[in-house]
Every structure is written in structure tokens, then in C-alpha cells.
Amino acid sequence: MRTLSDMHTVALATAGHLLHFELGVAYEIFGNPPVGVEDWYDVLLCGPGPVKIGPFVVEPDDGLDRLLSADTVIVSACADVDDPPPGELVEAVRAAHDAGARVASLCTGAFVLGAAGLLDGRLATTHWAHTAQLSARYPQAVVDPDVLYTDNGRVLTAAGKAAAVDLCLHLVQLDHGTTVANAVARRLVVPPHRSGGQAQFVATPLQVSGDHKLAQLLAWVQERLDQPLTVTDLALRAHTSPRHLGRQFRSVTGQTPLQWLLTQRVRRAQELLESTDFSIQAIAAATGMGTATTLRRQFKRIVGVPPDAYRRTFRSLPSATVSA
Structure with missing residues (x-):
């Protein structure tokens, strides 16, 4: 297996239409050594020809065949995951891995790794909005929608x-x-390691359309999250049996009624942590959690960080000048 040498080559694999942010991140980190560090990376943009990166068109440094001799291959984010990734890129990434390279994907670049078969039997992630699609397209991958990276x-x-x-x-x-690594993080003015996972950044989706048979029930529940609701309560409101209600919930939301209800309570707690000065106990009462202990336990399990840490991260700052 290859080890870091005096000239460790990082090949940024490109083809098709890429998103510029992720590629810019890789260039910034691997292309600029911290002060005092001499043995750094040799960064190359490798592709079959001019590549569109966001609004820009860039000429690569080398062809995709250069990936075969690279130590690390970075596959940046694809602009459109609905289209299959370019075959020549998939083949080059697979060949680089077979040759011993370390291969990493950023954001939706995971779809290229999936197409190359590199995610089969392995833990993987991508942007939370696309994890379900990644899992469906590459079912042998073990997709974790909550982590920041694998x-x-x-x-x-x-x-x-x-x-x-x-x-x-x-x-x-x-x-x-x-x-x-800490020196690089300080230069970027970011923490060297973030706690929690991407679950804390997931926007709560609308579960059903307005004309769906569960729509009225879900809206009714959203207005009563502070109350001690049970599956029986929900079934009575929906004029159905608890068993049939459970089947409906699983088909529509992918969760049991109690799992869905708990998720909504936690999402409401997130909103209150972001927008109010309520104590954790008050938020627990307002979301039907009962006690601060219960809220902290369930919040940490679902979001990945404790409520207090979430509030420090996401609480809106007052209008004032903030010094870096």
C-alpha cells in the first residue's frame, strides 16, 4: 500500500458538469501547505478535456489516465445525480482504486464511487437530500444519512x-x-472536527400532499405536539384501527406512528432552540417530552448532538458586528 511521500499526488477527477464549491475546497486544502510544512501534496486536475465547474470552464492538468499513478483520488460533486456519471470517469476511478489509490468522494461524488462498485459492502454517505437515492441506486452500499463522512x-x-x-x-x-490538520483548520477559520452528524442540518420535509388521507391527521398532530398523544389517539382521530394506521404511516413516511411523532417533537425542539430563550425543561414540556432528561436523550439520539450544543451552533445572533 502506498504511503505519504515527499510528493504525494492528489488527483482531482473531473468529467461532465461539477459543482465548484467542493472542488474549491479540495484545491484550497491540498494545494496550500501551512506555514513551515515543506512536504505537501502535488495537486492535479485530471479529466478527459475542458470541464464545466459551476459557471466556469476549466482545462485540466492531465488526462484521466493520470489517476492510475495518483496516491489519492478525489471525486468532486456531480451537478446532476439523476444522470448516470460519465462512463470514462467511473472506469478511471475504479482502475485507480485497483492500482492502490485512496479514493474519496465529496458530496454527490459518491454516485461515481457507487457506479464503480467501490461502495459495495462499505459504509457510505452523501448530501442528506440524496442519501435515499444513493441507497436505492446502489443497494449493496451501507448508506448512513446522518454522518458527516465515512x-x-x-x-x-x-x-x-x-x-x-x-x-x-x-x-x-x-x-x-x-x-x-489543526493549522490548516485555523487558516480556514473552521473547527478541526465538528461534533455530531448531518442530521442536525436536515430540513424537515413535508411528509404528504394536502389531499392525502393522512394530511389532516398529521396537521392535527403538529398542533398538539405538547400533548401526550398515543397511537390509539391518532387512530381514533383518523377513524381507523391502530394496526391499519401503522401500515399507512410506514407506506407514507417510512416510520411507525410513534417514530414519526418522536421525530416531529425533536424537530419542534430544534425550532425552539434556534428561536427562543426557553430552558431545556420548558422546551421539553412544549414538545411533549415531559422532562429535560428525556429531551436530551432523544435529541442526542436523533440529531447527533445535545440540545445545548445545537443551540450554540444554530441560535441566531443579534444584529451586531462579530469579530473573527
């Missing part, structure tokens, strides 16, 4: 956008150690 040794994947920073810093830490 590390399987020579195959790594990052979730969306800012998680690209997390994974790139993780790679630097593996190659150069914690001190150097």
Missing part, C-alpha cells in the same frame, strides 16, 4: 458541502498528523 480505509465519502471540509481535514490529519 472512512473505510481506502474508500472515503463525505456528506454535502461543508462536510467536504471535514473529510479533507481528516485526510490531512491521517497523512500529516493532528497538529498540521
Whole structure:
């Protein structure tokens, strides 16, 4: 297996239409050594020809065949996951992995790794909006929608956008150690490691359309999250049996009624943590959790961080000048 050398080559694999943020992150981190660090990375943009990156068209440094001799291959985010990734890119990434390269995807670049068969039997992630699609398209992959990145040794994947920073810093830490990774993080003015996963950044989706038979029930529940509702209560309101209601919930939301209800209570708690000064106990009461202990336990389990940490991260700052 290859190890970090004086000239560790990082190949940024390109083809088709890419998103510019993730590629810019990789260039910034791997292309700029911290002060005092001499042995750094040699970064190359590798593709079959001019590539569209956001609003820009860029000429690559080398062809995709250069991936075969790279130490690390970074696959950036694809602009459209509905289209299959370019076959030549998939083949080049697979060949690079077979040749011993470490392969990492940023955001929706995971779909390229999936097409190359590199996610089969491995833990993987991508932007939370596309994890279900990634799992459906590559069912042999073990897709985790909550984590910021995954590390399987020579195959790594990052979730969306800012998680690209997390994974790139993780790679630097593996190659150069914690001190150097921390120096890179300080230059970027980001934490070297973020707690929790991407569950804390997921926007709560609308579960059903307005004309669906469950729509009125879900709206009714949303107005009563502070109350001690049971499955029997929901079934009575829907004029059906608890068993039939459970089947409806699983087909529409993918969850049991109690799982869905608990998720809505936690999402409401997130809203209150972001927008109010309510104590944790008051939020527990307002969301039907009962006690602060219960809220903290369930919040940490679903969101990945404690309520207090979530509030510090997402609480809106007052209108004032904030010094970096």
C-alpha cells in the first residue's frame, strides 16, 4: 500500500458538469501547505478535456489516465445525480482504486464511487437530500444519512458541502498528523472536527400532499405536539384501527406512528432552540417530552448532538458586528 511521500499526488477527477464549491475546497486544502510544512501534496486536475465547474470552464492538468499513478483520488460533486456519471470517469476511478489509490468522494461524488462498485459492502454517505437515492441506486452500499463522512480505509465519502471540509481535514490529519490538520483548520477559520452528524442540518420535509388521507391527521398532530398523544389517539382521530394506521404511516413516511411523532417533537425542539430563550425543561414540556432528561436523550439520539450544543451552533445572533 502506498504511503505519504515527499510528493504525494492528489488527483482531482473531473468529467461532465461539477459543482465548484467542493472542488474549491479540495484545491484550497491540498494545494496550500501551512506555514513551515515543506512536504505537501502535488495537486492535479485530471479529466478527459475542458470541464464545466459551476459557471466556469476549466482545462485540466492531465488526462484521466493520470489517476492510475495518483496516491489519492478525489471525486468532486456531480451537478446532476439523476444522470448516470460519465462512463470514462467511473472506469478511471475504479482502475485507480485497483492500482492502490485512496479514493474519496465529496458530496454527490459518491454516485461515481457507487457506479464503480467501490461502495459495495462499505459504509457510505452523501448530501442528506440524496442519501435515499444513493441507497436505492446502489443497494449493496451501507448508506448512513446522518454522518458527516465515512472512512473505510481506502474508500472515503463525505456528506454535502461543508462536510467536504471535514473529510479533507481528516485526510490531512491521517497523512500529516493532528497538529498540521489543526493549522490548516485555523487558516480556514473552521473547527478541526465538528461534533455530531448531518442530521442536525436536515430540513424537515413535508411528509404528504394536502389531499392525502393522512394530511389532516398529521396537521392535527403538529398542533398538539405538547400533548401526550398515543397511537390509539391518532387512530381514533383518523377513524381507523391502530394496526391499519401503522401500515399507512410506514407506506407514507417510512416510520411507525410513534417514530414519526418522536421525530416531529425533536424537530419542534430544534425550532425552539434556534428561536427562543426557553430552558431545556420548558422546551421539553412544549414538545411533549415531559422532562429535560428525556429531551436530551432523544435529541442526542436523533440529531447527533445535545440540545445545548445545537443551540450554540444554530441560535441566531443579534444584529451586531462579530469579530473573527
